Amino acid sequence: MPEFECRLKTFRQQKGLTQEQLAALVGVRRETIMRLEKAQYNPSLKLAVDLSRAVGAPIEEIFIFE
Amino acid sequence: MKSNQAKIFAVLGGVCALAMAVSVWYSVRFNGGRLVEPMDFSSYAFRPQDLPMILSLSALTLYILCLAGWCLRAAFDTRRRAEAAHTTRALNPKLGFLGLFGFLGFGAFWTYPRDGSIFPVVFFVFFGFFGFFYEGKMSNTLMDERYQENKQKASARADALALRLILIFTVILSQGRFLGSMERALVVYLGLVCLTLALDLFLGEYLLYRYDHDELTGESEG
Secondary structure, three states: OOOEEEOHHHHHHHHOOOHHHHHHHHOOOHHHHHHHHOOOOOOOHHHHHHHHHHHOOOHHHHEEEO | OOHHHHHHHHHHHHHHHHHHHHHHHHHHHHOOOOOOOOOOHHHOOOOHHHHHHHHHHHHHHHHHHHHHHHHHHHHHHHHHHHHHHOEOOOOOHHHHHHHHHHHHHHHHHHHHHHHOOOHHHHHHHHHHHHHHHHHHHOOOOEOOHHHHHHHHHHHHHHHHHHHHHHHHHHHHHOOOOOOOOHHHHHHHHHHHHHHHHHHHHHHHHHHHHHHHHOOOOOOOOO
16 A cells, blocks of 8 residues: 555544544545554545545545655 | 344244254154155155145245345345445454354365265365454455555456466366366365465455555554
8 A cells, every 4th residue: 555644634634524534425434544544544536636625625535645 | 133033033043943853853753764764756646644844845945035135135235234334344353253164175085085065165165264363353344546556456356366277287187187087086176276265365465454454563653
């Protein structure tokens, strides 16, 4: 899995969403959001787009690949 | 299967068992044990006294076929409901104790020397039911993309290990001289293949659980 930095937590908190609420918005489990925020899970393009729309931030700012 | 249907099947099963018991008693008592004790069917000639045994056997066969049909239908319905809900099926982790039936496989050590039958070996596959313990722990889990990914990864690892083990067993046991006779080697081979299939079934569920839960302990809502 490629190394990347995930700034989802920052954008989620800026939007005032809990992990549970964000998970419900994008149709995944809270555990998946936890993994994403720890950069332990590389999401599909669809999930990345859904997350981007949910937190209102561009994909390239949420996921930063080195 | 609904509870009233289950009750009907239980009552019908009791009726069939009772009819069979009465027929066997009648045959042994008044018909020389025909159709109960082993007999040569090539020279079989119908007698009216055989009728109770024939009727109860037919009823029992019909009952078993209907029961199997209902069980299959119930299993398909459960699976269809789970797929429509996008969640895993609800299962009691205690069903994992069904894996204990795997020990029936050791019955082959008793039946093989006695009459050469090796069918109990197949019971080793039941060891795989220990996986219900982990599947039950993941009941009603939303099958999101990470779950699907983990499931595929777990299945692939379990299948790959099972295939490697089967290949190793095949190479070793196909030497023939391993146990002094090809027949014994084949019996052992069947047992090992059944154990490997059980391992495959168990590992598929165990690895999925581990992939899903590892490194998540102690995390809190940020």
